Amino acid sequence: MPFAVAEWLWCMKGANDLEMISYYAPSYRKYSDNGITLHGAYGPRIQKYLPKIINLLQKDEHSRRAVIPIYTIHDVAIESKDIPCTSSIQFLIRNGRLNLIVHMRSNDIYLGLPYDVFNFTMLQEYVARKLNVQIGTYTHIVNSLHYYKKNEETIKRIAYSAPAKAKEMPLMPKDDLDNRLQELIKYEEELRINGNKIKVPNEGYFGNLAFILYKYSKDREMSTHDSSSSILHSSFK
Structure with a gap:
């Protein structure tokens, strides 16, 4: 949970620095090309367009253009240890509720999926609060859903264990x-x-x-x- 919260904050501040995220996940250091930043960090890619997306939906709640490209032409066939796994995210207001659709080219079901869902649904709720609409559906589309062999036994243990008791998070406050x-x-x-x-x-x-x-x-x-x-x-x- 600490990493999930920290990653969301890292994204919301538009950061790509290794210093913050590696405090919670030291393994991230091996994915940096220069020992300082992460090329595929979502923060700069999302925050560059997020104010425009919010403004667009404030002007036209029926817009189908509220899309943020994360994997871009600049990521195609380049040499980097960190290429973004998310292709794009799209916000849609339907029946007074904000839906979010996330397309991913690749997603690790154990190391990535739980944190991606947390990060993007927190982003969805933030945008919903800014637009003063209810939270709608969340759709997560993955082209390659996978795991690594070294994590297989852990994944099996989780899959066959009794479901944890769900605890609903309180709503994100709108005021200030x-x-x-x-x-x-x-x-x-x-x-x-x-x-x-x-x-x-x-x-x-x-x-x-x-x-x-x-x-x-x-x-x-x-x-x-x-x-x-x-x-x-x-x-x-």
Whole structure:
């Protein structure tokens, strides 16, 4: 869950830096071409057009042109370790509800799908709040849905385990949405840089998201401390 929240914030701030996302998923470092950024990051690709999409749907709620291309002509046959898996996303208002259709060229059912669905449905809800419409359907279309052999046993274990009890997220607040989102983005940055000494906001929806990040930071710091202590003790044996 911490990675899901962090990835959404990373996307909403339009970032492609490795520093933030690798704090939650160190494995991302191996996908960077320059050790600084990720070529296929969705944030810059989405945020470049998102204000225009919102404006378009505010002017014409029946528009069929609210499409954001993520995989572009510049990604075709280039040499990079990180090519976007998502081809495009399209927003459609139907019967007063905002639907979102996501097309993906490729999707790992274990490592990618759960986080992509979280990220895009959070984006869908954000846009719905900006447009003052209800949330509609979410459609996720994948051309190549796959998994890697090394994850097969874990996937089987999940598939055959009892379903987890669903817990519905509260609705994203409409009031002062952008300021609250920016406050959460700022909190994440301070938490990552200064550690879990930063006070957790105790304000409803965004406070809950902040606590998820806080808990991860605290657990991460304790894990690092335990590892350091273990190395220190072993050196005296």
